Amino acid sequence: MLPKAIIAIAALAFSPANALWPIPQKISTGDSVLFIDQAVRVTYNGVPIIPIGYNPPASSNFDSRQIVQGAVSRAFQNIFSTNYVPWKLHPRNSNFEPKVAPQNRIQSISIQQTGKDTSKTFKPRAGDVDESYSLTISKNGQVNISAKSSTGVLHALETFSQLFYKHSAGPFYYTTQAPVSITDAPKYPHRGIMLDLARNYQTIDDIKRTIDAMSWNKLNRLHLHITDSQSWPLVIPALPKLSQAGAYHPSLVYTPADLAGIFQYGINRGVEVITEIDMPGHIGVIELAYSDLIVAYEEMPYQYYCAEPPCGAFSINNTKVYSFLDTLFDDLLPRVAPYSAYFHTGGDELNANDSMLDSHIKSNETSVLQPLLQKFINFAHSKVRAAGLSPFVWEEMVTTWNLTLGSDTVVQSWLGGDAVKNLAESGHKVIDTDYNFYVSLYFENRDIM
Incomplete structure (x- = not known):
């Protein structure tokens, strides 16, 4: 039998989710298209946050909200400024891009942190922090992120940003994989x-x-x-x-x-x-x-x-x-x-x-x-x-x-x-x-x- 890791890599290589890295522990995707724009509403534990252009202040006193807000800003930067058109992920001269239809778009991003960060979260010994997360994107554009720690939220937002590509026709950003369901956690506490x-x-x-x-x-x-x-x-x-x-x-x-x-x-x-x-x-x-x-x-x-x-x-x-x-x-x-x-x-x-x-x-x-x-x-x-x-x-x-x-x-x-x-x-x-x-x-x- 092939090792499970090889099977997982092979399965991912033939699925639409071939730009996600590291490979999530569990993932399922669909084939519906959703666009995203910078006006999407983002909340953290029910409170709106500004997603664009935020840099946490220089300090040794770390605040979970500030860390998450910075991570959201970087995720948006990745999506809207990296300008990655996935030519290499498809056959040459193929017609892989969806028709531009921004009405099919991400409606909201709800981030829920279910646990409370402590000082150990920001300077952890191995195993101190639960870095797991779940990420879902519904077919109609509702995004839900759940994690016990802000560290898990960071990982979820990184995965979220990797789902989107730039359209070669202009400033349009999309995923072809909705609905998405991901549950993930690192295998090792020290990486x-x-x-x-x-x-x-x-x-x-x-x-x-x-x-x-x-x-x-x-x-x-x-x-x-x-x-x-x-x-x-x-x-x-x-x-x-x-x-x-x-x-x-x-x-x-x-x-x-x-x-x-x-x-x-x-x-x-x-x-x-x-x-x-x-x-x-x-x-x-x-x-x-x-x-x-x-x-x-x-x-x-x-x-x-x-x-x-x-x-x-x-x-x-x-x-x-x-x-x-x-x-x-x-x-x-x-x-x-x-x-x-x-x-x-x-x-x-x-x-x-x-x-x-x-x-x-x-x-x-x-x-x-x-x-x-x-x-x-x-x-x-x-x-x-x-x-x-x-x-x-x-x-x-x-x-x-x-x-x-x-x-x-x-x-x-x-x-x-x-x-x-x-x-x-x-x-x-x-x-x-x-x-x-x-x-x-x-x-x-x-x-x-």
Whole structure:
């Protein structure tokens, strides 16, 4: 037998609903035509909302109505400004477009949110939010959207916008699929992408464009690998030399306002941003700003000290490192906490040979390094938790160093093989970012188990 997913994809390919993505869990469509115009009446929990040109205000205090109103505005923007005529979805030179008959039109859009959003809705841990929704369009043009959370409403409006095309004859927008009935929910609570902003600086507009694309695909976690040995573009006001010395150029930085804007932009589109400061390896660039914290910076031949130059790791038995982390976390974490439930402390590819060059250690023996690393992670994660966040780490903290982690810690597996299975079976929360499936971004497309 063919797997159910293949059958569903095949069925959708031969149905009119071939522009919906991701494929809804349940869908039925008809063959009646309905047009839509910008004068359609939209209500949210019975109260009219303005559907055109609304942008939610910049704030860390999120309001469900404002988020939904922004989503309606974007859905209308998608329908009325994208101007997509579906030539490629039909045979060449076919007569697929309906006759223009705007009297057959969408009459109203009623949005009902049946549950109440909480602070967890806007900075959720995996599984905190019910993202399900239902969407119906009657043959006579009545649209009903129902969801327990505003996040579900966002997904429903995205699906709704994908049902409509522009008519090549002019400014007319239509669906050929009424009546429509869709019930949908994501399969996994964590559906993410990782952007490496340290090795390859991306503009704020680039990051926001990525968030837009994620919202179109109903992805919900953007992981920003924001520092590494290559550069430190993140402005930390309490440690100004980090970005002054560590950024590729003074203009290639992310200010506190930039970071807050990225968080806010994501939340308004159902995307939670997870920030990563990779440590204790992948952090050699600090040597350019603050001396006596880093060992093995730019050591050669690099393959003895790191996977990719420039090398450099924290001197994990150095009290100055702990003082530095106090200052770093006390500045950064209170600015992350209003917007995210997680903070990533890295932990991949730490090379034991770095500590051979460390005057505070002078050993690469696991028996020496493991307790020091445990102390380091305990300290870092205590700061993360004190800020109300849950820690993320890369898998080597468990699979290589056998560290004991808190039950709230998410282990990010990336090396493939049986690691995800083994980590999950040993009781860890796990996501899979298998590098074997690397394209141009890392896709974090597995459940938190």
